[in-house]
Amino acid sequence: MANREPQFGVTEESVLGRRDVLLAGLGIGIGLIAGCASPAPAKSARLPGPLWPSDELLAPKAAPAVAVAPLKPQTALMSNVIPRTSWTHGVPDKGDINPMLPVHWVTVHHDGMDSFGATDYASCASRLELIRMGHKGKGWADIGYHFVVDRSGRVWEGRELRYQGAHVKNNNEGNIGILCLGNFDLQKPSDAQMKSLERHLKAIMKQYKLSSANIRSHKEWPDAATACPGRNLQSKMAGVRRAVA
Numbered sequence: 157m158a159n160r161e162p163q164f165g166v167t168e169e170s171v172l173g174r175r176d177v178l179l180a181g182l183g184i185g186i187g188l189i190a191g192c193a194s195p196a197p198a199k200s201a202r203l204p205g206p207l208w209p210s211d212e213l214l215a216p217k218a219a220p221a222v223a224v225a226p227l228k229p230q231t232a233l234m235s236n237v238i239p240r241t242s243w244t245h246g247v248p249d250k251g252d253i254n255p256m257l258p259v260h261w262v263t264v265h266h267d268g269m270d271s272f273g274a275t276d277y278a279s280c281a282s283r284l285e286l287i288r289m290g291h292k293g294k295g296w297a298d299i300g301y302h303f304v305v306d307r308s309g310r311v312w313e314g315r316e317l318r319y320q321g322a323h324v325k326n327n328n329e330g331n332i333g334i335l336c337l338g339n340f341d342l343q344k345p346s347d348a349q350m351k352s353l354e355r356h357l358k359a360i361m362k363q364y365k366l367s368s369a370n371i372r373s374h375k376e377w378p379d380a381a382t383a384c385p386g387r388n389l390q391s392k393m394a395g396v397r398r399a400v401a
């Protein structure tokens with residue numbers, strides 16, 4: 157089924173689309189380039205979607221909603237995860253999202269925005285919503301990442317696991333996206349964040365029978381033109397894989 161959510165996923169935070177530059181010039185805000193994701197160069201003649209699509213534009217869907225696999229009971233394994241309903245009223249555009257395929261990969265990201273030191277619940281929740289709206293503003297179905305780890309070690313649910321993510325160019329199939337809040341070119345991840353990331357990776361590996369070789373950072377994907385997850389997290393990736401092996 158044709159799907160207008162980009163399979164090519166994301167490129168690099170430093171590459172601003174013309175629309176973002178224009179909006180920044182209009183003072184509409186950096187939030188619209190939220191997340192490590194920026195618009196990839198267009199691979200088709202498809203025009204960009206409306207920046208703030210109205211319900212009226214989203215409502216009529218010619219294509220039927222995709223058939224999604226029911227959530228499996230083992231998701232209970234991740235009982236520490238804060239459900240998305242606790243931070244957003246937004247729902248994915250179900251006419252524009254693919255079901256998750258068998259999981260073979262986990263990819264680690266940073267958000268690549270401004271440095272972020274906050275650990276309180278409200279600040280983290282609003283940063284998540286900023287990123288979600290940024291991705292929606294690109295015409296995507298929902299926030300692109302499945303999980304988000306904040307600086308205090310909380311793990312938040314992003315896009316539900318039954319849906320394919322939108323976080324690695326050309327490689328979103330069967331690929332769980334984990335975002336670590338912050339910009340790790342500008343700051344270092346906290347110890348609590350790293351411990352939580354490792355714990356969560358272990359849980360995912362157990363659930364999907366993956367090895368540490370199935371864990372990559374965004375920039376470790378071939379052809380990923382990105383600095384994500386930033387040098388101060390990238391430098392820890394080998395240690396992360398050793399820790400969870």
Ligand SMILES: [Zn+2]
Pocket residue numbers: 192193264265266323374382384385
């Ligand atoms: Zn990334």
